Amino acid sequence: MHSVSKTNPNRRNTFRSSNPFMPVSMLLFLSLLCTLFPFSTVATDSVYDNLVHCLSSNTNTKDQFSKIIYNPYNSSYTTILQDYIRNRRFNTSTTRKPLLIVTPLKESDVQTTIICVKKIGVQLKIRSGGHDYEGISYVSNVPFIILDIFNLRSIDIDIKDETAWVQSGATVGELYYSIWQKSKVHGFPAGICPTMGIGGHISGGGYGNLLRKYGLSVDNVIDAQIVDVKGRILDRKAMGEDLFWAIRGGGGASFGVVLAYKLKLVPVSPIVTVFRVIKTLEDNASDLIYHWQFVANKIDSNLFIRLLLQPNYYKEQGYWNIFKLQYFANWNEDDAASDKKYVEQTRTLYSYMTPFVSKNPREAFLNYRDLDIGTTDNGKNTYTEAMVYGVKFFKGNFARLVKAKTIIDPENFFRNEQSIPPLPSHERNKVN
Ligand SMILES: Cc1cc2nc3c(=O)[nH]c(=O)nc-3n(C[C@H](O)[C@H](O)[C@H](O)COP(=O)(O)OP(=O)(O)OC[C@H]3O[C@@H](n4cnc5c(N)ncnc54)[C@H](O)[C@@H]3O)c2cc1C
Numbered sequence: 001m002h003s004v005s006k007t008n009p010n011r012r013n014t015f016r017s018s019n020p021f022m023p024v025s026m027l028l029f030l031s032l033l034c035t036l037f038p039f040s041t042v043a044t045d046s047v048y049d050n051l052v053h054c055l056s057s058n059t060n061t062k063d064q065f066s067k068i069i070y071n072p073y074n075s076s077y078t079t080i081l082q083d084y085i086r087n088r089r090f091n092t093s094t095t096r097k098p099l100l101i102v103t104p105l106k107e108s109d110v111q112t113t114i115i116c117v118k119k120i121g122v123q124l125k126i127r128s129g130g131h132d133y134e135g136i137s138y139v140s141n142v143p144f145i146i147l148d149i150f151n152l153r154s155i156d157i158d159i160k161d162e163t164a165w166v167q168s169g170a171t172v173g174e175l176y177y178s179i180w181q182k183s184k185v186h187g188f189p190a191g192i193c194p195t196m197g198i199g200g201h202i203s204g205g206g207y208g209n210l211l212r213k214y215g216l217s218v219d220n221v222i223d224a225q226i227v228d229v230k231g232r233i234l235d236r237k238a239m240g241e242d243l244f245w246a247i248r249g250g251g252g253a254s255f256g257v258v259l260a261y262k263l264k265l266v267p268v269s270p271i272v273t274v275f276r277v278i279k280t281l282e283d284n285a286s287d288l289i290y291h292w293q294f295v296a297n298k299i300d301s302n303l304f305i306r307l308l309l310q311p312n313y314y315k316e317q318g319y320w321n322i323f324k325l326q327y328f329a330n331w332n333e334d335d336a337a338s339d340k341k342y343v344e345q346t347r348t349l350y351s352y353m354t355p356f357v358s359k360n361p362r363e364a365f366l367n368y369r370d371l372d373i374g375t376t377d378n379g380k381n382t383y384t385e386a387m388v389y390g391v392k393f394f395k396g397n398f399a400r401l402v403k404a405k406t407i408i409d410p411e412n413f414f415r416n417e418q419s420i421p422p423l424p425s426h427e428r429n430k431v432n
Contacts, residue, residue: 043143044071044099054116070101084130090139098146105151110257111231117145118413126253128168129197133369136416157182162265168199168258187268189214202261203252204367213301214266218248223262229413246404251366254420255408364392375417382421389418
């Protein structure tokens with residue numbers, strides 16, 4: 001599935017995870033042209049002027065902001081917006097567009113942007129790789145600005161120390177390649193799709209083929225840098241262990257802008273053997289799947305088996321990515337009716353699976369974003385709304401995440417449709 005967007009950009013896909021460890025997801029991808037302007041050009045003008053004025057008065061460099069702020073009149077606006085839209089379903093003429101896109105060139109640009117956008121009072125969306133399944137890093141129902149950090153993508157590998165500092169705008173593929181350039185016996189446990197952004201992927205957990213041997217990406221993060229709502233750059237020591245814990249699985253976007261993670265590299269063999277076994281129902285595939293579930297997590301941790309259930313259609317099309325258990329729908333049509341039809345099919349499948357997966361709550365994986373499981377409009381009921389999806393994503397950890405949020409961002413500046421809310425003000429005395 002991960003290569004579909006690259007190999008055939010005319011294809012559309014939607015799927016929900018059925019993996020018992022990460023049971024819910026929904027994905028609809030890829031990229032298409034669009035021309036619509038954002039909410040209102042008048043609003044754009046005034047926000048642009050206010051932002052430039054504020055940024056200029058918060059820095060010594062006067063002219064640089066014209067190079068990092070894009071409004072819809074700018075000829076590069078559409079290209080920059082679309083470059084990191086990885087889900088074609090959210091790249092249509094009717095998709096809401098940002099008032100502005102800010103593309104920081106250095107860390108201090110992020111700091112001043114946060115201070116100024118907070119002052120202006122517009123919703124800020126943070127985007128790294130743009131792979132969010134619901135596009136919430138670049139789509140919103142309210143007027144918004146995108147902080148797009150693709151320019152902040154440096155990777156600094158220290159093989160002697162077996163660590164790497166990687167900025168959030170880098171992709172997972174760039175990280176793998178940089179490690180490989182320095183050492184053939186080091187790696188990092190993260191996901192498969194090479195164009196995923198470090199910022200979203202790692203802050204949401206991150207799993208890949210080294211999962212059995214080394215755990216999740218976040219199990220191998222040893223430090224981080226985040227810009228908080230006050231515009232401060234905090235490392236692990238400065239942010240404290242609760243926030244450091246929160247941005248390793250709780251999603252960065254609720255807490256601040258993650259600038260970079262420091263990663264512990266893991267030893268890998270210079271030679272990796274990969275093979276696939278294709279079985280059909282006639283080959284008794286059902287029996288194989290049945291037995292797989294009893295051995296998959298017990299065999300030697302050097303062996304990772306991904307089980308992928310697919311109809312023959314994908315085999316005929318050459319679509320085999322390996323041993324991943326998933327539900328998958330794919331379509332070529334480019335119209336809203338088809339979108340609706342295939343989304344409904346995945347919803348039906350998701351519903352059909354209810355008796356067979358986790359219950360109370362039916363669990364979900366943050367990196368497999370699915371707005372169907374609950375949303376908040378960040379209004380006065382945000383805490384109770386967030387509880388609905390929060391316990392599905394985080395179970396008992398939701399409360400600890402709320403506590404971390406309340407301390408670092410009590411006014412809920414960093415928010416989105418599925419963010420962690422602060423405690424309601426009348427309950428704040430519970431946070432010490
Ligand atoms: C084709 C495909 C394959 C995938 N494969 C895997 C896989 O193998 N393993 C796995 O675990 N997941 C996988 N995912 C899910 C992926 O990990 C998530 O979609 C992840 O959030 C993508 O991160 P991003 O930076 O590319 O996305 P974005 O859309 O840029 O961001 C996702 C979320 O993170 C927030 N965010 C981004 N950057 C920052 C930042 N610097 N600071 C704070 N918040 C930030 C955004 O605001 C948004 O809420 C896959 C997704 C796709 C589309």
